[in-house]
Amino acid sequence: MSTQVNTEALAAHTTSRVGGPAQAWVVADTEKQIVEAIREADQADTPVLVLGGGSNILAADAGFPGTVVRLATTGISTEELTADSGQPRVRVTVAAGHVWDDVVAWTVDQGLTGLEALSGIPGCAGATPVQNVGAYGADIAQTLHQIRALDRATGEVVELSNAELEFGYRDSIIKRTLADAATDPRAATPRWVVLSVEFDLRRSGSEAPVRYAQLARALGVEEGEHASLQAVRDHVLQLRAGKGMVLNADDHDTWSTGSFFTNPIVPAALRAQLPDTAPAFGAGEDPESGEALVKLSAAWLIEHAGFPRGFGTDLVEGRASLSTKHTLALTNRGQACTEDLITVARAVRDGVQSAWGIELTPEPVLLGCSL
Ligand SMILES: Cc1cc2nc3c(=O)[nH]c(=O)nc-3n(C[C@H](O)[C@H](O)[C@H](O)COP(=O)(O)OP(=O)(O)OC[C@H]3O[C@@H](n4cnc5c(N)ncnc54)[C@H](O)[C@@H]3O)c2cc1C
Structure with a gap:
């Protein structure tokens, strides 16, 4: 049988250590348990969240209004x-x-x-x-x-x-x-x-x-x-x-989802509007227009839009900020809630948009919250 626990805070199971409680919580140790738990939730029309290591989600402070199925199969x-x-x-x-x-x-x-x-x-x-x-x-x-x-x-x-x-x-x-x-x-x-x-x-x-x-x-x-x-x-x-990209409980720079924004892929023509020092790598062609595409460095765009490492502490009384090791990770300094991380992320996204006209896209899955 899978283990059914009454309530669990997502903050205890995510690498950013934020996120409110799950309505129901199941730990599935076998493939059969995973399949049964999800089929059961789907048939009852109950929202279900499949959770691995919680390293690529940002879940709302209100928690998850459904069943979390924590995957625990190994082999x-x-x-x-x-x-x-x-x-x-x-x-x-x-x-x-x-x-x-x-x-x-x-x-x-x-x-x-x-x-x-x-x-x-x-x-x-x-x-x-x-x-x-x-x-x-x-x-x-x-x-x-x-x-x-x-x-x-x-x-x-x-x-x-x-x-x-x-x-x-x-x-x-x-x-x-x-x-x-x-x-x-x-x-x-x-x-x-x-x-x-x-x-x-x-x-x-x-x-x-x-x-x-x-x-x-x-x-x-x-x-x-x-x-x-x-x-x-x-x-x-x-x-x-x-770069704070290996989990370490003693290092708040690793209390994150890794890179918070993906590197934007944009038409090569847009690259010409950026300074020559902006890194850009060939990224193929737009399948519809045939236009050449380049991948830009989100970290470079953030830093050069005026957001240094450690940015954001003053927005949320020190509870969250960009990592002090690099600008792409959004970190919990110990007491942050999801809304704190979102406040810092919004400021960065908006600043990059107004500096370069490029909209950054979050890499983690946002659950019940948005920028
Ligand atoms: C410090 C740090 C460094 C990182 N570095 C990198 C990096 O270098 N490169 C990189 O690509 N990513 C990186 N990440 C992001 C993250 O680790 C990866 O995306 C990872 O694969 C997420 O795995 P997870 O089990 O934690 O997924 P979770 O966060 O538990 O889940 C993420 C999403 O995937 C879904 N999901 C989880 N398991 C399954 C499944 N079995 N079937 C279907 N859906 C599923 C969930 O429902 C959720 O929507 C980093 C994260 C951190 C915190």
Whole structure:
């Protein structure tokens, strides 16, 4: 049986440590329990929130008017794939509730290449396809084979391939079904609830190519050259810790949802209106107009619109601010509520809009609240 607890504050289960109480709370230790709990809530038309590590949600102070299903399934299994050409590959299947960084550490120990640059990202494996998590030149889309998921529209368990998930930058077909979560508690959980995730990883003899300039510099290699999997993991964790991007209960800079805003993707023509020093990277073409697109740095836009590290304390009596380590994380300084974080986020979003004419989009899922 799943564990049913009467009330729980979301603040105790989110990395920003904010969010009010859930009406009902279920801990699901098996896939069957997850499926049953969600089907039951859906049939009763009760709003349901599937929760992993709570590292990518900002939930209202009023709490969640429905059932929270906390995913607690664990397990990793492997299957050797026949080597066609090149290196042998292994299919790694991970249960949705497995702590993500434990998955990465396990693959590094096994000499399996593909996830090492995603070390230190909080949360559970099942959430990684939701926004195609990425860091240091890697994202889930590069290695994910398929997912098994409960399709809430039909009540059936289905398999969705990498192509069917329509991955983009911090985006997938799953994330798009969360579009109304800010205003409608029935949209707090995506249409597809991920039950397990399958990755195809290379058995590489414990080395991996380094695809990110800052990481390559830290490792003392050229971008594209190889380094040991363990060295990549260690350096990623070190770089992330320096930015407050590894959870640490003693460091308020990590009481956040990581990056609060996504890097805007805009028409290349708009780039020309920014100073030459503004970083911009090619981001393909607009599928409709064919216009060239660039990805801008949200951190740069924020800093150069006049919002330094630590900004915002005076707006909310010191309870919340931008991180003191970088400008992209919105942090709880110890006593913040959700509304405090929203106050700071609004000031930053509005300031960037008036400085550059660019609207920043929040990366976490906002539940029952909005900017
Ligand atoms: C310090 C810090 C650093 C971070 N760094 C990064 C980074 O480098 N790159 C990056 O991409 N992200 C980063 N994040 C964001 C976050 O860790 C990831 O998005 C992570 O995958 C969220 O996992 P979670 O289990 O905590 O999801 P939750 O916050 O619990 O859930 C987020 C959303 O996904 C839904 N969801 C959760 N599990 C499932 C499931 N199994 N099936 C369907 N829907 C589900 C929830 O309903 C919710 O809407 C960071 C966050 C923090 C706090």
